[in-house]
Amino acid sequence: MVPGDPARLALGPRAPAEVVERLRQEMYLDKPLPVQYYYWIKGVFSGDFGRSLVTKRPVLEDIKEYLPATMELAIFAGILMAIFAILLGTLAARFRDTWIDGLIRIMSYFGVAIPAFVVAVIFMMVFGYFWPVLPALGRLSPGMTPPATITGMLTFDSLIQGNFATFWDAFKHLILPAVALSLGGLFQEARITRSSMVDNMHKDFLAAERGYGIPERVIMFKYLLKPSLIPTASVMGLDFASLLGNAFLVEMIFNWPGISRYGISAMLHKDLNAISAVIIIFGAVFVVVNIIVDIIVAFLDPRIRLSTAKGT
Amino acid sequence: MRNVNQTNNATAVATVKPRLLFWQNIGRKWFKFSRNALSVIGLIIVIAIVISAIFAAWIALYPEHAGPFVDFDNAGQPPSLQHLFGTDNFGRDILSRIIFAFRGAMIMAIVVLALAVPPGVLLGLIAGYFHNTWIDTVIMRITDIFLGVPPLILALAIASVLEPNLMNAMIAVTVMWWPWYTRLVYGMASSISNEYFVIAAELTGASKFHIIFREILPNCLSPIFTKMALDVGWVILIGASLSFVGLGEQPPTPALGQMVSDGARYMPTFWWMTVFPALAIVLAILGFNLTGDGIRDMLETRMG
Numbered sequence: 001m002v003p004g005d006p007a008r009l010a011l012g013p014r015a016p017a018e019v020v021e022r023l024r025q026e027m028y029l030d031k032p033l034p035v036q037y038y039y040w041i042k043g044v045f046s047g048d049f050g051r052s053l054v055t056k057r058p059v060l061e062d063i064k065e066y067l068p069a070t071m072e073l074a075i076f077a078g079i080l081m082a083i084f085a086i087l088l089g090t091l092a093a094r095f096r097d098t099w100i101d102g103l104i105r106i107m108s109y110f111g112v113a114i115p116a117f118v119v120a121v122i123f124m125m126v127f128g129y130f131w132p133v134l135p136a137l138g139r140l141s142p143g144m145t146p147p148a149t150i151t152g153m154l155t156f157d158s159l160i161q162g163n164f165a166t167f168w169d170a171f172k173h174l175i176l177p178a179v180a181l182s183l184g185g186l187f188q189e190a191r192i193t194r195s196s197m198v199d200n201m202h203k204d205f206l207a208a209e210r211g212y213g214i215p216e217r218v219i220m221f222k223y224l225l226k227p228s229l230i231p232t233a234s235v236m237g238l239d240f241a242s243l244l245g246n247a248f249l250v251e252m253i254f255n256w257p258g259i260s261r262y263g264i265s266a267m268l269h270k271d272l273n274a275i276s277a278v279i280i281i282f283g284a285v286f287v288v289v290n291i292i293v294d295i296i297v298a299f300l301d302p303r304i305r306l307s308t309a310k311g312t
Numbered sequence: 313m314r315n316v317n318q319t320n321n322a323t324a325v326a327t328v329k330p331r332l333l334f335w336q337n338i339g340r341k342w343f344k345f346s347r348n349a350l351s352v353i354g355l356i357i358v359i360a361i362v363i364s365a366i367f368a369a370w371i372a373l374y375p376e377h378a379g380p381f382v383d384f385d386n387a388g389q390p391p392s393l394q395h396l397f398g399t400d401n402f403g404r405d406i407l408s409r410i411i412f413a414f415r416g417a418m419i420m421a422i423v424v425l426a427l428a429v430p431p432g433v434l435l436g437l438i439a440g441y442f443h444n445t446w447i448d449t450v451i452m453r454i455t456d457i458f459l460g461v462p463p464l465i466l467a468l469a470i471a472s473v474l475e476p477n478l479m480n481a482m483i484a485v486t487v488m489w490w491p492w493y494t495r496l497v498y499g500m501a502s503s504i505s506n507e508y509f510v511i512a513a514e515l516t517g518a519s520k521f522h523i524i525f526r527e528i529l530p531n532c533l534s535p536i537f538t539k540m541a542l543d544v545g546w547v548i549l550i551g552a553s554l555s556f557v558g559l560g561e562q563p564p565t566p567a568l569g570q571m572v573s574d575g576a577r578y579m580p581t582f583w584w585m586t587v588f589p590a591l592a593i594v595l596a597i598l599g600f601n602l603t604g605d606g607i608r609d610m611l612e613t614r615m616g
Contacts, residue, residue: 109350109598109601109602110594110598112597112601113545113594113597113598113601114594114597115549115552115553115593115594115597117552117553117556117569117572118572118590118593118594121572121573121575121576121579121586121590122586122587122590124576124579125576125579125580125583125586128579128580129579129580130580241462241463242462242463242464244462244465245462245463245464245465245468246464246553248464248465248468248557249553249556249557252557253576263465263468264468264557267468267469267471267472267473267557267559268472268557268558270472270473272473275469275472275473278465278469279461279465279466279469282461282462282465283460283461286460286461286462287460
């Protein structure tokens with residue numbers, strides 16, 4: 001099915017034929033496909049993704065090493081995306097049909113159309129060569145000792161251990177890749193927040209609150225924003241998926257030692273065990289994110305929450 | 313996934329207008345489209361890209377530069393009148409290469425949509441018409457599996473196990489693209505199949521084939537066309553992402569993502585090698601997005 005014999009790829013072209021044959025038997029490559037699949041599934045459920053053909057280590061160990069870096073980046077980018085999307089969307093709705101709204105609209109057309117890898121390359125050029133105020137490569141400056149591993153997320157670990165210098169350095173390294181990752185989703189969500197808020201502006205419950213004399217600012221943030229965030233939250237789940245996809249390119253550009261960069265190198269070397277493990281991990285992350293989004297939506301929309309509580 | 317399904321159903325209800333056909337009132341629709349300056353700008357960009365893709369060999373000043381061409385005397389020239397966007401490390405004209413790269417991008421968009429939309433729509437129609445049966449369950453759960461992996465990762469994975477070339481990049485993107493149409497059409501078809509005109513057709517003894525293709529499909533066309541128009545930009549984006557990693561068109565044939573990644577190696581001295589192909593990608597996606605938005609407003613569809 002796939003060109004190239006994985007056992008031969010693993011051992012190199014000069015390995016003797018009987019060694020390759022022994023590895024083929026070890027990898028069950030001499031068995032029919034369904035049997036191979038059975039052994040693979042059995043391994044996955046016991047946490048055994050097989051051995052990487054490139055790093056020669058169990059894939060699970062590689063994942064343990066590289067996954068935290070990607071999670072740190074993705075979480076930070078997701079937080080950036082959520083905060084600025086809601087902020088810009090609220091601003092645009094508050095000052096709708098003024099130049100602020102127009103500016104955010106134009107920014108959103110471009111923000112959606114510029115691929116994350118283009119942003120990353122441009123950042124690389126600007127901050128890497130012309131205006132080096134932010135570090136553009138890796139997770140820590142050379143010479144910095146990483147904090148003792150608790151979660152593997154450098155900013156989190158150094159903060160817990162009270163190592164603020166390391167935290168600041170790790171944080172600065174996060175900024176460029178995270179911004180590059182978050183831009184696309186950010187502007188799309190800002191647009192959705194804006195239109196949803198404008199739709200809700202003329203609802204009766206807001207007229208009632210204005211009638212009670214509640215200040216406009218309080219209405220805006222307390223009563224209007226919350227129901228208007230439901231579509232934003234739904235889209236955020238999908239945007240997080242495309243963020244994880246774009247991480248594959250962005251990590252490569254910024255030399256970020258995460259699971260996506262590992263995945264890309266696995267893909268370019270046809271390292272099948274690593275590829276399938278990476279895909280399973282991302283699928284699992286995606287499912288978890290969707291569950292979180294559903295919980296957030298239920299929190300925002302009492303109708304969903306109550307209908308589930310009744311068991312209907 | 314609940315919220316997504318709900319929006320889909322809500323969308324479908326909003327879009328159901330019995331017997332709304334795409335070509336009805338095309339003059340009035342065009343008038344509506346042309347009232348929006350942004351849509352018209354988008355359409356102009358799209359037409360320019362399509363024309364340059366078709367007539368690349370005549371438009372490009374140096375058509376031979378889109379191949380195995382080497383001229384080290386002119387390597388790394390900054391933008392000038394001879395080479396508007398400069399030349400790359402082999403002395404090839406960047407503008408000519410971009411024009412030829414548009415050709416690959418357009419071929420990819422057309423082939424992917426032509427291959428992904430019909431099966432996606434067909435499965436969506438079948439699952440929607442037989443909703444709440446085992447057929448629905450089988451089709452939609454398989455769709456969910458494909459939708460359960462972030463799209464770009466799936467495309468990268470499929471492209472990587474095949475040989476890297478344009479053909480296999482198109483196959484990879486097609487495999488990840490059809491489920492989105494299945495889900496879109498499923499939401500609409502399942503609510504349309506409860507409409508009175510479908511029930512009436514069933515009672516008069518119309519065949520299932522007739523109901524699916526003559527009663528339900530015409531009512532789903534507007535959102536499908538809208539999504540296709542918007543998707544051209546996204547296919548170009550995914551194609552550029554794949555070729556950026558080296559999983560698309562292979563050098564010396566130019567591809568937009570591959571030009572950006574080649575140029576990134578010569579930064580910051582030959583900045584034009586990166587910046588202009590990057591701008592070309594942005595322009596193409598922007599053009600198709602604006603046009604798609606215009607078509608959506610024109611057809612009064614909401615994509616959820």
